[in-house]
Amino acid sequence: MRRTTGLIALSVVGVLALSACASSAPQADGDDAPAEDVVLTWQTTGGPATEKEKEAFQDPYTAESGVTFENVSSPTAVNQVTTMVETGNVIWDIVHIGSYVSEQYCGELFEEIDYPEVDDSLYPEGSVNACAKPISKFAYAFAYNESIYTDEVPTKIDDFFDVERFPGNRVVNGNNPRGLIEAALVADGVDPEELFPLDVDRALAKLDTIKEHLIFAPTLTALQQNIVDEQAAMTITLTGRLGSIYDSGADLAPVWDFTTWDFDALLIPKGSPNVDAAREAILFAMQPEQSIRYAEVGGTTPVRSDIDITTIDYSDTHRLFQPFLNADKGTLVLQDPQWWAENSASTNEAYVAWQVG
Numbered sequence: 001m002r003r004t005t006g007l008i009a010l011s012v013v014g015v016l017a018l019s020a021c022a023s024s025a026p027q028a029d030g031d032d033a034p035a036e037d038v039v040l041t042w043q044t045t046g047g048p049a050t051e052k053e054k055e056a057f058q059d060p061y062t063a064e065s066g067v068t069f070e071n072v073s074s075p076t077a078v079n080q081v082t083t084m085v086e087t088g089n090v091i092w093d094i095v096h097i098g099s100y101v102s103e104q105y106c107g108e109l110f111e112e113i114d115y116p117e118v119d120d121s122l123y124p125e126g127s128v129n130a131c132a133k134p135i136s137k138f139a140y141a142f143a144y145n146e147s148i149y150t151d152e153v154p155t156k157i158d159d160f161f162d163v164e165r166f167p168g169n170r171v172v173n174g175n176n177p178r179g180l181i182e183a184a185l186v187a188d189g190v191d192p193e194e195l196f197p198l199d200v201d202r203a204l205a206k207l208d209t210i211k212e213h214l215i216f217a218p219t220l221t222a223l224q225q226n227i228v229d230e231q232a233a234m235t236i237t238l239t240g241r242l243g244s245i246y247d248s249g250a251d252l253a254p255v256w257d258f259t260t261w262d263f264d265a266l267l268i269p270k271g272s273p274n275v276d277a278a279r280e281a282i283l284f285a286m287q288p289e290q291s292i293r294y295a296e297v298g299g300t301t302p303v304r305s306d307i308d309i310t311t312i313d314y315s316d317t318h319r320l321f322q323p324f325l326n327a328d329k330g331t332l333v334l335q336d337p338q339w340w341a342e343n344s345a346s347t348n349e350a351y352v353a354w355q356v357g
Helices: 013-024 050-064 079-089 099-105 155-159 181-185 200-208 220-228 239-247 275-286 287-299 316-320 337-356
Strands: 041-046 068-075 094-097 134-145 170-173 214-217 235-237 252-267 331-334
Touching: 041 050, 041 275, 050 068, 050 239, 050 287, 068 170, 094 099, 094 275, 099 252, 099 337, 134 181, 134 239, 134 287, 155 181, 155 252, 170 200, 170 220, 181 200, 181 252, 200 220, 200 337, 214 220, 220 235, 220 239, 235 239, 239 252, 239 316, 275 287, 287 316
Parallel strands: 041 068, 041 094, 170 214, 170 235, 252 331
Antiparallel strands: 094 252, 134 235, 134 252
């Protein structure tokens, strides 16, 4: 078994603590504030994800512009942005989140921002809207701990739901069932090409068959720790997070049978005190050099068509969990952004209610 090298200790910053930081930090006032006085508050999913965004986007932009960043991690970013916008107390400037949120809340919770400097034709059809252009694409994949299953090993998505042949706990995101809902339906016999619209009730019924073997992690960092500590033997989660788990010492192996994928984007909360400065920082992150660097440190995949992903210097770990390289990665299905935009709230509510029911 590979030795655990230890996780970097990263604190999760609460909204109240962030308010105190935001109130004391110098803020931009249009174009009048010097760049070195601008502090942008940037939301991520926390843990290693924050460090990767710092290395690829924030630190290079600070070196170039003088603008600095205050990072905050949140597993429920949409709820917190909603509260900020409704109360008129918006203290975040940039939110890193999936495509369906951008589609669902553009103009309502997030600023409509134009980026004419970057041609829309560089992006897949349907991935651009009035609030954002995608930063990268990523996947939700099935993986297991090789040190636990040393004889027969999982080879297909159905094995995640087979606790007789493959006993042990499975850890999943307790706040958001994306990737898990689709996997449950395919394991229950739904054709991957006919997944959408998702039958959420059917998916939850399939998940109910292994409910006593599921750990519902409150954050991705907690999910990671469950695998590293061998409290769980399997997971379905973000491919970038799988790489972090592997590098933290877990003998993790991917199962390339059925995998879903999505775009993500950087958005500006409506009413941000630093709209112009946030736009410039996001524009910087969209550039090929930054997209490639983010792929190298995070294992994600650039969306822009002018970037050849086969030339990216991925680490061995990232190549292991990279679903978009080569043609032997099983079935890849896009998580329909429009469906999730229209149904994310009700699906999340049903998922949480099922957990406690």
